[in-house]
Amino acid sequence: MTTVAVRVPTALRCFSDGRAVVHVEMEAAAPTVAAVLDALAGPCPGVVDRVLDEQGELRRHVSVFVGLDNARDLGGLATPVADAAELSILPAVSGGATPR
């Protein structure tokens, strides 16, 4: 059993009953980021629907950190997450610029 603490950004806490941290438990020993988000979709579907698009891709201006490492610099959604790790969802500073 693996337990991961997912940190939810302020803007999405309307979809996590106001919780800043949601703990998810999974059977797999070393789940991927995708598996953690899939598990998070149970209690918090609205959070995951704003982190991933409808094809399951991480949105361009959303960052997911495993511990202190940006998953984009590792294996993306395939990055393994260790038991008791912390996964942080953050709005990337590249967003908000209104390109058009």
Next chain:
Amino acid sequence: MLDGVVVAVGTVKGAFLIGREGISGPLFQGDRVPSFAIDTRRDPPRMLAGTVSDHWGPVIRTSDDSGRTWTDPEERPIRFPADTDTALAQIWQLQPAGPVDPDAVYAGVEPAALFRSDDRGDSWSFVRGIWDHPHRQQWMPGGGGLGLHTILVDPRDPRRLHIAISAGGVYRTEDAGDTWEARNQGIRAAGMPEPFPECGQCVHKIARDAADPDRLYAQNHGGLYRSDDGADTWVDVANGVPSDFGFPIVADPHAGGIAYVIPLESAEYRCTPEGRCRVYRTTDAGASWAPMAGGLPQEHAHLTVLRDAFCSDGSDPAGLYFGTRTGQVYGSPDRGEKWDLLAEHLPPVLCVRAAALR
């Protein structure tokens, strides 16, 4: 003015509502709001907004209490099917379908595709016919993206629709969206080697005449056109306008032969010509156009009005409203004869919609 009328203004940083009591907002603070609809076919009226967070993506929200409270659905209801391998970028247009189907609403989106709701916008289905059209591979994005930005429902037959895509052109269906035919004959294509191709025209907006449903008007990326045969053929009607470039075109909601445009100087400059802000009106279906400038700035006014930032409120006579990329909103109670400044210093305006809520 604004007696009983609400004007919804979508900007790059949220939406604002303007009424007799003043301005409220921003709603959806920080989000782009490129599409808005005020559906008055049922009581209470429903507002729909297509919002885009640069971080968290696009979503459609609805309000049944005049914009005081809004839905924010956990699962975003407009989503591309898995087999398209495509994700929704933006909702360009929210269009109530007409009086025959009072619960039906269409959404035109980017990448260019069409969705339909039969429950006033709560749930949506993908209209696959236009997505599967063989022309889709030839469409190219305009400066704003590859958007399906206009949907016109024929008042005589709800199965008959016209849509406009930038840059794909005008398409028509007779069977509620199963099959579509390009309808661009006579419209010149900018930026293409062939002047009159079957598709690929960068049509900026189309509108349907109030009296004759087979009469349509088109503001193209260069070119102002009219069709008298349901878009089978188009003729150039840029007669007396200072430029045939512009984004919006609005048909009067009650008077046949009357339409309004806001010409912009050249595809390169895209501001009101000569530093003068003028709405041009035709009362003879495009045979001639006359400037309407009462109350509008006539010196150093280099304004841009985007394709959905000009509308009527459906009243008779028509109230007209437009918003600019520099944050002004103007309104006219009398078909454009005179204009009042309703707001200024707003973020850049993407869309304006108005309705009489009596």
